[in-house]
Each structure stands twice: as structure tokens, then as C-alpha cells.
Amino acid sequence: MTSYQNMPLYSVNIKIFLKLGLIGSGARTMRVLLGLVLILTYSGQLINFCKTWNEDIGESGMNFHVVALIMHSVVRFFVVLKKAKKFERFFQRTEQWFTDIEQNSDPGVVRMLQDVITHARKVTRIGFYTSIIGALCAYIYPFSFEERKFILDIDYFFFDAKQTPFYEFFFLLQALILVPVFIFVYLPFANFLLMSLKFGEVILMDLCTKLRNISNQDEATQLRELKECISYHEKIITFRNDLEYLVSIDGFFHIALFSLMLCMLLFFLSLVHDIRLILTALAFISFHIYIIGITYYYADNFSNESLKVAYAAYDTPWYEGNSELRKCVQVMIARSHRPLEIKSGGLYPMTLENFQAILRISYSYFSMLQGFNQQ
Template sequence: MEKYKNLPLYSVNVKIFLQLGLIGASTRTRQILLALVPVFTYLGQILNLFKTSGGDIGETGMNFYMMAQLTHCLVRFLMVVRNNERFVQFLQCIDRWYKDIEQNSDPEVVHMLQDVTTHAQKLTRIGFYTATIGALCSYIYPFSFEERKFILDIHYLFFDAKQSPFYEFFFLLQALVFVPTFVFVYLPFSNLLLISLKFGEVILMDLCVKLRNISNQNEVTQLRQFKECIWYHERIITFRNDLEYLISIDGFFHVALFSLMLCMLLFFLSLVKDYRQILSALAFISFNFYVIGITYYYANNFSNESLKIANAAYDTPWYEGNSELRKCVQIMIARSQRPLELKSGGLYPMTLENFQAILRMSYSYFSMLQGFSQQ
């Protein structure tokens, strides 16, 4: 049974994945049919990019950016489909954890869990409202030109896609199938990552509260409670490892894409004069800056929260316990000295410091491109 889909924490994000057949008891045929339109459009986009590479810099830049975004969407699609069972197990784990905290945890932690749930629902609504506005703008954008244009320009070898009736067919296909598919694959993936990171903060806070509530009235009870906290900490480490496994490749691709595209879009802005292309480039920069910025911000908060466990363990009345309890405290403090960081591609920790480093690197490449263009 897919009971986890009704958990308020996820809002509609998991339901969208289930309806699309990306996770759960889906068939491979359904997933292949869902991927046909993006893949078919992607091939046409590659051909169009080669065809227009020597033409207008504005058109080439926009086509390159859209191809990169489509590539990112396909990467996320393949990751979810390939790790179908791991995604379901991860979501089921959060579902059980969520209900356990509601029933058995400290009122302060339960209140924070409710706040995170409300925050997650607002985050989902904001994301889909923004995506709806972006989709409407993408529908209007082609009609601002005198010649025929697509939402995502495509070219095919055997026929001219801009001639009737091919133009009408492909435009409707992109508007009614491609754009909604892109939104319903890309956005829920981002939302689920952010929600998982916020939930990670809750369980870390729950562990700190459990440590501080350890009583000192009975040595046996004290040792048992502390061992339960060690087991709880092990669950959190497993949670972090599972989350990193599911998003690691996407994180690495997103960093590479963001640093490259930010550099190119800034260079693109310094060359073009068409206000439509300038507004589009600014919108794309803002979108990518928001997505990767908020992801690194939440990942950084999760990492910082994990460092508080050592202080909470030290604040327990370990000095009144036996030698076994003191060894357990030393173990937990030692394990908590290294923050629980998520890494992009298993290499680059998702922290605000690294986010700033990405921005500096992108600006350096932009300055280098500008210097070459002026020579």
C-alpha cells in the first residue's frame, strides 16, 4: 500500500511521481512513453543547435541553455526511474519516522515538525505558482517574434518542422505535453530534496532533546536511554547516506550546469540587445540561482544542526554514570565532530561556502570570456 503518499509533509509532490509512474508499482512501458516526448524534442534541439551555431548569438545562447535544462530534466527522470525502489523505501522511512515523532516525541519537537510541514506546503505552492507563470511566459514568448518559433526550437533532417501542419503539431505537443512533463519531473524532485533536508533538521533536533532528557536517577535506565540515542543517531546517519545516494549525481550535474550556465548567461547578457532575450536570460539566472541557492542553504542548515549533537551528549549527566556510559558518550561525541554533509557527486559538500566558491568561479570564467571577446 502506498500510504506514504498521503503524508502532509510531501504535499502533492509524491502523488505527482506516482501518477506519472516514476515510482511505485509502475510499468516500464508507461515510463518509456513518458520519456518519448522529451527525448524526441532533445534530439531535435541538438540538431537545431548545430544548425544555428554560426548564426545569431542570442538565439544560439538561448538554445544552448534550454538544451542544458532539458538534459538536467532527463538526468532527474533517469535517476528516479533507475532508483525506483530506493526512493519508495526512503519515503516509507520518512513516513514511519514522521508518525513516530508525532506520537512519541517531545512537544517542542512535534511543534517544530508541524512548522516544517506548513513550510513544506508553502514551498510547494510557491514553486508550482512560479512554474505556472514561467510556463505561461514560455507559451507567449514565441508569439513575440514575427517568424515562427517554438517554445524549444527543434530541427529535423527529413522535414521542416516550421512548415504547416508540422509547426502546429509540434507547438501543441510542446505546450500540452513537453512543458507540463518538464515541470512535473523537475519541480517535485527539487521539492522532495528540500523537504527531506528540513525533515533532517527535525530529527536532529529530536535527538538533541532525547539526549538532554536522559535522567540520572538510575544507572541502568540512564545507560539504556543513551544506547537508544546512539541507535537513533545511527538511523540519522543512514538517512543522510540514503539521501546523498539518491541526489548525488543530480547535485554534481546541477553544480556543473549552474556554474557553466551562469557564466554563459552573464556573457550572453553583455552581448545581446534584444529586450526579450535579456528578460529571458535574467529570468533563467534568477531561477537557477534560487534553486541551487536554497538547496545549499537547507543542506548547510542540516549540516550545522548535526554538530549540536556533540554538545547535547556532553550535557548529559555522564559524570554520574558508570564507565560503560562514559565510553558511549565519548563515542557519540567523536562521531558528531564531523558534520553530516551532503556531497555533490560524492566530492563537493553542499555548504554555503562552496556555493560562494561556485559563484566566484562562474564570475571568473565570465571575466575570462569577456577578455577574450574584447581582444
């Protein structure tokens, strides 16, 4: 049994990855099955979208959003699958770090870590309770129509998916496999990123505490403790680099698709009058704004916390030390002036400022579509 699967920081999310076979050495058959279901559904969605895009522009907007949502889930599935070893090493190092802070750090930092654990469990519960409600609505939604309808609209070239026995097969496939897989891939990945960012805040606070606790008794002790802090800071930078490597591709797709998805949902909302479709669109809009908003909020907090390291380094008794100690302080301050940002695709920093820019871009696209539609 892997030791990191019981780490309270990530709660049940690691266990889900292990059960699905996304990380770890076993469950190869499970990985292949889940991958086939996702690809089969996604290809059916694309075919359906291509066949129906010019029939109803409002419904085409909703179909585009659902296609993009499943595409994002497919991306997350294969990102974890391809980088499974990297994820495992990241979890192992985080677990060791987590244990070290619990046992050796300042009591204030340990209390902060316990608060993060409580927060992690709360976020995980909220996410899964919301997903259960969403799944129930998804199951009920097709039965609110008189004609046959899937949870996710699909079509194929060589047969009619809505004819017996294909309809029953694909409906059960979506209900029993696709919806649970979507929940158990999409949400644990989001929770992993959120909790990693919160843990990043804790280790930055731990570093600031270590810097402020540097003794002013003798130069040798000061220099040794300061060099330990510099090494600790390098470790935090590596943590940030590893985290960005794991989520960078997913973040790029999230940014690239989110503006279009939000735009299409708003456009769809302005065209339809069916209360079922309006509620569905509002639920999707709320879901996406919450997911990307809270992610960028946590990433922004992590980035802002990294800037406080420079102030903590300046507060050390460097003025009483020798030239080597002063150079070490200068190095620490210089490195800390550049914030530790998580970038989508290695290009686009996850900050609240950029989140606001994304919302503005989405509304601009929406206004442009409305203008074209009214002409």
C-alpha cells in the same frame, strides 16, 4: 493505495511522481511516452545547437542554457525512474519516522515538525505558482516573433521542423506535454530534496532533545537511554546516506551545469538588446540562483545541526556514570564531530561556502568569455 502518498511532509509531490508513473508499479505506458518526448526534444535541441552555434554567439549562449536545462530535467526523470524502488523505501521509512515523532516525541519537536509541514506546503505552492507564470510566458513567447518559433528551438536532419505539419505537431507536443512534464519532474524533485533536508533538521533536534532528557537517576537507565540515542544517531546517518544516494547524480549534474549555465546567461545578457530576450535571461538567472541557493542553504543548515549533537551528548550526566557510559558518550561525541553533509556526486559538499564558490567561478568564466569576445 500506497500509504506514504498522503504524507504531509512532501505534500502533493509524491502524488505527482505516482501519477507520472515514475514510482509505483503502474503507468508503464506513461513512463515510456514521457521519456520519448524528453529524448526527442533533447535530440532536436542538440541538432539545432550544432547547426546554429556559429551564427550568433549571444543566441548560441541562450540555446546552450536551454539544452542544459532540458538535459537536467532528463537526468532527474531517469534518476527517479532507475531508483524508483529506493525512493519508495525512503518514503516508507520517512513516513514511519514522521508518525513516530508526531506520537511520541517532545512537544517542542512536534511543533517544529508542524512548522516544517506548513513550510513544505508554502514552498510547494510558491514553486508551482511561479511555474504556472513561467509556463504562460513560455506559451506567449513564440507568438511575439513574426516568424515561426518553438517554445524550445529544435531542428532535425531529415525534415524542416518549421514546415507544416511538423511545426504544428512539435509545437503542440512542447505546449501540451513537454512544458507540463518539465514542471512536474523538475520541481517535485527539488521539493523532495528540500523537505527531506528540513525533516533531517527535525530528527537531529529530536536526537538532541533525547540526549538532554537523559535522566540522572540510576546508571542502568542512563546507559540504556544513551544507547538508544546512539542507535537513533545511526538511523539518522543512514537517512543521510540514503538521501545522498538518491540525489547524488542529480547534484553532480546540477553543479557541473550551473556554473556554465549562469556564465552563458550573463554573457548572453551582455550581448542582446531585445527586451524579450533580456527578460527571459533575467528570469532564468533568478530561477537557477533561487533553486541552487535554497538547496545549499537547507543542506548547510542540516550539516550545522548535526554538529550540535556533540554538545548535547557532552551535556548528559556522563560524569556520574560508570566507565561504559563514559565510553558511549565518547563514541557519540567522536561520531558527531564529523558533520552530516550531502555531497553532489559524492564529492562536493552542499554548503553555503561552496555555493559562493560556484558563483565566483561562474563570474570568472563570464569575465573570460567577455575578454575573448572583445579581442
